[in-house]
Amino acid sequence: MNFKLKIWRQEDPKSKGKFATYEARNISPDTSFLEMLDMVNDELTERGEAPIAFDSDCREGICGTCALTINGQAHGPKHPAAACQLYMRSFDDGKTITVEPFRAKPFPLVRDLVIDRSALDRIVQAGGFIAARAGSAPEANSIPVPKHNADLAMEAAACIGCGACAAACPNASAMLFTAAKVSHLAFLPQGAPERTSRVTKMVRQMDAEGFGNCTNTYECEAVCPAEISASFIAKLNREYARAILQRSVGE
Amino acid sequence: MIGKLDGKIPPGPLEQKWRNHKNNSRLVSPNNRRKFEIIIVGSGLAGGSAAATLGELGYRVKCFCYQDSPRRAHSIAAQGGINAAKNYQNDGDSVFRLFYDTIKGGDFRSREANVYRLAEVSNLIIDQCTEQGVPFAREYGGLLANRSFGGAQVSRTFYARGQTGQQLLLGAYQALCRQIALGTVKMFPQTEMLDLVLVDGHAKGIITRNLCTGEINAFAGDAVVLATGGYGNVFFLSTNARGCNVTATYRAYKRGALFGNPCFTQIHPTCIPVTGQHQSKLTLMSESLRNDGRVWVPQRAEDCSKPPNDIPDADRDYYLERKYPSFGNLAPRDIASRAAKEVCDEGRGVGPSGRGVYLDFADAISRLGEDTIRERYGNLFDIYQKISAEDAYKMPMRIYPAVHYTMGGLWVDYNLMSNIPGLHVIGEANFSDHGANRLGASALMQGLADGYFVLPYTLPNYLAGQIGKRPSTDHAEFKRVESEVRERVKKLLEVNGDRTLTLFHRELGLLLWDKCGMTRNAAGLREALGKIPELRDEFWKKVRVPGEGESYNQSLERAGRIADFLEFAELLCIDALERDESCGGHFREEHQTPDGEAQRDDENFAAVFGWEFQGNGKVERPKLHREPLHFEAVHLSQRSYK
Numbered sequence: 001m002n003f004k005l006k007i008w009r010q011e012d013p014k015s016k017g018k019f020a021t022y023e024a025r026n027i028s029p030d031t032s033f034l035e036m037l038d039m040v041n042d043e044l045t046e047r048g049e050a051p052i053a054f055d056s057d058c059r060e061g062i063c064g065t066c067a068l069t070i071n072g073q074a075h076g077p078k079h080p081a082a083a084c085q086l087y088m089r090s091f092d093d094g095k096t097i098t099v100e101p102f103r104a105k106p107f108p109l110v111r112d113l114v115i116d117r118s119a120l121d122r123i124v125q126a127g128g129f130i131a132a133r134a135g136s137a138p139e140a141n142s143i144p145v146p147k148h149n150a151d152l153a154m155e156a157a158a159c160i161g162c163g164a165c166a167a168a169c170p171n172a173s174a175m176l177f178t179a180a181k182v183s184h185l186a187f188l189p190q191g192a193p194e195r196t197s198r199v200t201k202m203v204r205q206m207d208a209e210g211f212g213n214c215t216n217t218y219e220c221e222a223v224c225p226a227e228i229s230a231s232f233i234a235k236l237n238r239e240y241a242r243a244i245l246q247r248s249v250g251e
Numbered sequence: 252m253i254g255k256l257d258g259k260i261p262p263g264p265l266e267q268k269w270r271n272h273k274n275n276s277r278l279v280s281p282n283n284r285r286k287f288e289i290i291i292v293g294s295g296l297a298g299g300s301a302a303a304t305l306g307e308l309g310y311r312v313k314c315f316c317y318q319d320s321p322r323r324a325h326s327i328a329a330q331g332g333i334n335a336a337k338n339y340q341n342d343g344d345s346v347f348r349l350f351y352d353t354i355k356g357g358d359f360r361s362r363e364a365n366v367y368r369l370a371e372v373s374n375l376i377i378d379q380c381t382e383q384g385v386p387f388a389r390e391y392g393g394l395l396a397n398r399s400f401g402g403a404q405v406s407r408t409f410y411a412r413g414q415t416g417q418q419l420l421l422g423a424y425q426a427l428c429r430q431i432a433l434g435t436v437k438m439f440p441q442t443e444m445l446d447l448v449l450v451d452g453h454a455k456g457i458i459t460r461n462l463c464t465g466e467i468n469a470f471a472g473d474a475v476v477l478a479t480g481g482y483g484n485v486f487f488l489s490t491n492a493r494g495c496n497v498t499a500t501y502r503a504y505k506r507g508a509l510f511g512n513p514c515f516t517q518i519h520p521t522c523i524p525v526t527g528q529h530q531s532k533l534t535l536m537s538e539s540l541r542n543d544g545r546v547w548v549p550q551r552a553e554d555c556s557k558p559p560n561d562i563p564d565a566d567r568d569y570y571l572e573r574k575y576p577s578f579g580n581l582a583p584r585d586i587a588s589r590a591a592k593e594v595c596d597e598g599r600g601v602g603p604s605g606r607g608v609y610l611d612f613a614d615a616i617s618r619l620g621e622d623t624i625r626e627r628y629g630n631l632f633d634i635y636q637k638i639s640a641e642d643a644y645k646m647p648m649r650i651y652p653a654v655h656y657t658m659g660g661l662w663v664d665y666n667l668m669s670n671i672p673g674l675h676v677i678g679e680a681n682f683s684d685h686g687a688n689r690l691g692a693s694a695l696m697q698g699l700a701d702g703y704f705v706l707p708y709t710l711p712n713y714l715a716g717q718i719g720k721r722p723s724t725d726h727a728e729f730k731r732v733e734s735e736v737r738e739r740v741k742k743l744l745e746v747n748g749d750r751t752l753t754l755f756h757r758e759l760g761l762l763l764w765d766k767c768g769m770t771r772n773a774a775g776l777r778e779a780l781g782k783i784p785e786l787r788d789e790f791w792k793k794v795r796v797p798g799e800g801e802s803y804n805q806s807l808e809r810a811g812r813i814a815d816f817l818e819f820a821e822l823l824c825i826d827a828l829e830r831d832e833s834c835g836g837h838f839r840e841e842h843q844t845p846d847g848e849a850q851r852d853d854e855n856f857a858a859v860f861g862w863e864f865q866g867n868g869k870v871e872r873p874k875l876h877r878e879p880l881h882f883e884a885v886h887l888s889q890r891s892y893k
Binding site: 035042128147184 | 300304318322323378412414417421429494530638704751795
């Protein structure tokens with residue numbers, strides 16, 4: 001297979017970026033999208049040109065490192081899947097493919113297709129945890145958790161932290177990401193003591209990072225490689241309202 | 252000079268060693284803890300849990316990782332589960348049984364005391380992770396669920412769907428995030444350790460490169476902890492993440508740390524086969540598939556290109572069932588891997604490359620129905636479909652073994668300290684607990700045991716004598732090592748040849764896979780030992796590393812890692828040649844039982860091999876130190892699966 005690639009090139013955060021055009025030739029349909037970029041990069045290197053910077057690590061859809069917008073869609077046309085799980089057989093031979101980084105103001109660009117997603121780490125740092133000191137945990141089966149709640153917690157916890165939700169959202173909202181963590185911990189009894197402070201701190205940090213708010217366009221859910229349901233955003237809103245109400249009566 | 256290797260195993264009966272050791276260990280008072288700076292390299296299960304725990308205790312921690320967030324460390328990709336001796340199923344499990352299964356699974360090449368401790372703290376890990384909010388699978392009554400796993404006759408594996416590693420790592424990551432917010436841990440993502448700094452023989456700092464800016468920096472600490480994972484990527488294709496590398500541990504080795512048992516590598520039997528030259532990594536398919544799938548290849552080589560469903564049963568060779576009638580398709584990992592290689596070597600492999608065997612669900616589907624199979628393995632069939640574009644409900648899967656874990660690593664004593672005072676090594680990066688073969692669901696257990704419950708107790712044994720001894724990065728030794736690192740980066744960029752990094756890495760990987768993979772023999776290892784230095788010389792003459800050192804440069808990152816793999820590969824083969832016996836994943840063709848199983852030589856090789864780097868900058872034959880293994884609680888036996 002042969003493809004024409006329009007790829008975003010930008011040397012560093014300060015310089016002005018632009019699309020550059022490359023050819024990808026003799027690509028087997030079993031090649032993954034990132035392996036196709038590897039091959040283009042090897043050719044660029046041989047020609048003495050700068051290879052395209054793009055991030056990836058596990059290449060099996062779980063680490064959340066890859067962050068490409070392909071033909072206008074976060075992680076490309078096959079859902080649910082991360083960009084690293086996309087294979088060239090999903091594209092028509094001879095077509096032009098456009099590749100950009102995830103774009104959202106809180107994700108500053110590092111180089112070419114690489115972005116800085118430390119804003120997501122800071123949201124978790126604000127409260128996305130249960131304070132449990134090693135050594136003081138009670139016996140694991142001493143607090144039974146209904147299976148239904150444990151399953152819901154797992155569904156929310158499956159988030160891979162890639163940031164596609166914010167990249168796909170017209171408001172650059174990270175509410176699906178935040179909702180997933182708030183919901184995961186709110187469904188479990190172990191998360192109860194910090195339930196109120198957790199949601200208020202995480203939402204405050206999300207706003208401070210410059211992420212927008214949810215206007216129910218559901219783009220986030222559509223591109224999420226971990227199939228996190230947008231209904232968790234409703235859960236986040238309920239958790240937030242509950243926290244605010246509790247606070248207003250001084251509980 | 253390194254004297255006799257001393258594992259510092261505490262005296263006393265096996266089941267009291269850890270308790271006694273904790274009672275006799277030194278302590279650092281809360282007021283003094285904040286005076287110590289601990290450098291931790293790696294943020295996976297071991298590094299992340301250690302950083303969070305030490306930060307919580309009041310030490311000042313600096314944690315480094317090459318990924319853009321500590322949450323992305325490769326522990327995240329572990330699927331199956333984590334073992335613990337809780338005995339929640341009332342099926343006769345105990346600390347002793349978990350210990351025994353682990354040491355036997357490792358083919359009696361690990362330390363009794365370390366493995367027993369691991370089994371002992373396993374229960375605390377489950378308590379800790381549950382309290383952190385890890386959403387383990389539960390039963391309808393609300394209690395924790397278990398499943399069974401290879402190498403055990405009890406159900407002791409805790410799991411969170413097929414994403415146990417992810418959930419345990421997120422637990423550690425969240426604990427780490429809390430400490431980062433509290434200011435006890437300072438996190439340095441996208442920062443790679445390029446060398447270790449020794450001052451007066453003690454590990455007191457590291458030299459790093461900021462992967463975004465290219466800046467080279469020195470960091471001083473009172474102790475250095477390496478939690479940098481395994482070296483499976485020396486084989487080029489493995490199930491490891493792209494960035495996994497040997498650099499941190501190899502650099503420490505070149506500064507004098509002993510490398511333990513580097514030839515102990517684990518090859519997993521059920522991975523999706525290589526499809527072509529373009530491939531950058533391999534993907535594991537959970538071993539649980541072998542519960543219902545039947546493994547076969549055609550009887551005759553000429554049938555290999557036929558569609559599998561056109562080959563009648565009589566023309567198929569269900570070779571695992573034929574060779575191991577009692578275990579059949581559930582033969583252990585190393586044995587199933589070698590059997591697959593054997594039939595492919597005979598020319599009976601399937602798929603475009605000829606390196607694949609069928610894993611067939613047709614019988615299970617006709618017996619149980621497609622819905623039952625979908626319920627049990629649906630997500631795995633989906634992964635397979637994504638990668639291969641084939642429907643495994645309609646035609647058999649194709650699988651082949653692939654490298655996925657390394658039991659070898661830096662040598663450590665019972666305190667998890669290497670022979671360099673101050674240098675501690677935890678998780679997959681050390682050699683300590685899995686012997687010559689790791690059992691499923693034990694890697695997660697070891698990473699978290701080391702980070703949450705072992706290192707926090709043993710680190711003070713070193714630190715207590717070190718108050719006020721942290722050097723400044725102005726020390727001459729820091730300057731010297733930093734300039735060596737700068738020189739090396741410059742050298743990589745200056746080669747400016749015409750061959751890509753991929754070519755060198757692939758060539759090295761193929762050579763190792765061929766000569767030091769599933770089976771090894773002396774002639775092949777000698778051949779590899781001849782070729783590796785040639786390839787390395789060629790690399791330093793012909794490689795092209797584009798770009799500059801002072802900017803974001805992924806080629807330069809890779810170049811440094813491949814350069815170290817090119818040296819490390821030699822050590823791996825030297826160890827494989829020196830260990831003139833078969834054990835676990837190390838199968839020397841010269842040493843097999845009449846039925847083709849691994850033949851251990853306990854008289855001569857019941858020992859850890861610790862290799863000491865020799866020569867200044869020039870790679871010469873390393874010096875071997877042996878730590879004899881003593882077995883008091885277990886009886887050494889021959890594994891049989893017939």
